[in-house]
Amino acid sequence: MTPDPRADPASPGPALPGPIDPPARLLMGPGPISAYPSVLRAMSAPLVGQYDPFMTATMTETQALYRGVWATRNEATLLVDGTSRAGIEAAMVSLIRPGDRVLVPVFGRFGHLLAEIAERAMAQVHTIETAWGQVFPVSAIEEAIVRVRPALLALVQGDTSTTMNQPLDEIGAVCEKHGVLFYTDATASLGGNDFEADAWGVDAATAGLQKCLGGPSGSSPLTLSDRAVEVVQARKKVEAGIREPDDPSAPDFVRSNYFDLGMILDYWGPRRLNHHTEATSMLYAARECARLILLEGRQAVIARHRLAGDAMLAGVRGLGLAVFGDLAHRMSNVVAVEIPDGVPGDAARAALLNDFGIEIGTSFGPLHGRVWRIGTMGYNARKDAVLTTLAALEAVLRRFGVSVAAGGGVEAAADVYAGA
Numbered sequence: 167m168t169p170d171p172r173a174d175p176a177s178p179g180p181a182l183p184g185p186i187d188p189p190a191r192l193l194m195g196p197g198p199i200s201a202y203p204s205v206l207r208a209m210s211a212p213l214v215g216q217y218d219p220f221m222t223a224t225m226t227e228t229q230a231l232y233r234g235v236w237a238t239r240n241e242a243t244l245l246v247d248g249t250s251r252a253g254i255e256a257a258m259v260s261l262i263r264p265g266d267r268v269l270v271p272v273f274g275r276f277g278h279l280l281a282e283i284a285e286r287a288m289a290q291v292h293t294i295e296t297a298w299g300q301v302f303p304v305s306a307i308e309e310a311i312v313r314v315r316p317a318l319l320a321l322v323q324g325d326t327s328t329t330m331n332q333p334l335d336e337i338g339a340v341c342e343k344h345g346v347l348f349y350t351d352a353t354a355s356l357g358g359n360d361f362e363a364d365a366w367g368v369d370a371a372t373a374g375l376q377k378c379l380g381g382p383s384g385s386s387p388l389t390l391s392d393r394a395v396e397v398v399q400a401r402k403k404v405e406a407g408i409r410e411p412d413d414p415s416a417p418d419f420v421r422s423n424y425f426d427l428g429m430i431l432d433y434w435g436p437r438r439l440n441h442h443t444e445a446t447s448m449l450y451a452a453r454e455c456a457r458l459i460l461l462e463g464r465q466a467v468i469a470r471h472r473l474a475g476d477a478m479l480a481g482v483r484g485l486g487l488a489v490f491g492d493l494a495h496r497m498s499n500v501v502a503v504e505i506p507d508g509v510p511g512d513a514a515r516a517a518l519l520n521d522f523g524i525e526i527g528t529s530f531g532p533l534h535g536r537v538w539r540i541g542t543m544g545y546n547a548r549k550d551a552v553l554t555t556l557a558a559l560e561a562v563l564r565r566f567g568v569s570v571a572a573g574g575g576v577e578a579a580a581d582v583y584a585g586a
Contacts, residue, residue, distance in 0.1 A: 237361065
């Protein structure tokens, strides 16, 4: 029997990997994207204790910054530690009581996700659906609210699977009229598309850093209206021996400890009651993402995304490519491009990545193998990233036998920038 070399302290053992050294990439897909350099620098700042005065002051600063990003005065504006899906789940499991009726309008993959999470929260889930590439008129949503009489409407704003941007500006008033809480998932849209939490009557909204906000995945900004906070606080359950009792008799407490927003609100609130250890480096990243948006100006950042998106749209059309979906309702930060006949979509994406270091996305469900999704968001919503991607895409298309106008994509996009 051969002896195990790991049992011998003198054995050198297997070779260890070297330090992390990722390849250079230009991330032009639907997310994640290339982070702002200052966000990456912020993440390398020294750690402090979770109750250090610097830490608690940074948490308070970050809350104030995200009120500016969300366009809200909501006191209950904070971060959920985890990816954007952590924020979605925290909002939904904290707002949904078992047996509640929940209405989910589905126009892409992420509407199905909201429906699944609502089911796991033991809701009676009702869905309405429209074709991928379309959005819902307000009248269709109101008709479903009247018919279903839900406690909560859960609606995606921007669904990257279809690249569609659902108009929200009239939805809040409809929900208020019928006594319905209004939650929206703004993961893919916040920062690059219009979002007015207070003006639109949004009760709860969540997002992620890895798209228009220009950071890494791992922190989920969240905001709650006073009406939503009342629901959350009524369901709060205490941690025995750790937290002060509030209403230990509450019968319908949130079944998740980690995602109980009532407890998370206490952690972020003035009492700073222990719930978890805040992810310090992600807090720094989230703070910097919000700071950069407000430094440039929220509307200026939205306009920059709109310009980059318009340029990319013109560019892919300049290459002779068709675009999927209702363009009047597309997100400014991602475009779905029909893959030309005869071109193997995954092989072309691999050529872009391997030869040019540029990543674009595939898609899901009925669009799998039919479209590429090209993003222009966050740090990459800029002219050089757009033009570089279009030039590389032209070269790859030629390699796969597609006849394209020489420089057609770059020229069309440059014209958009020149006319801005």
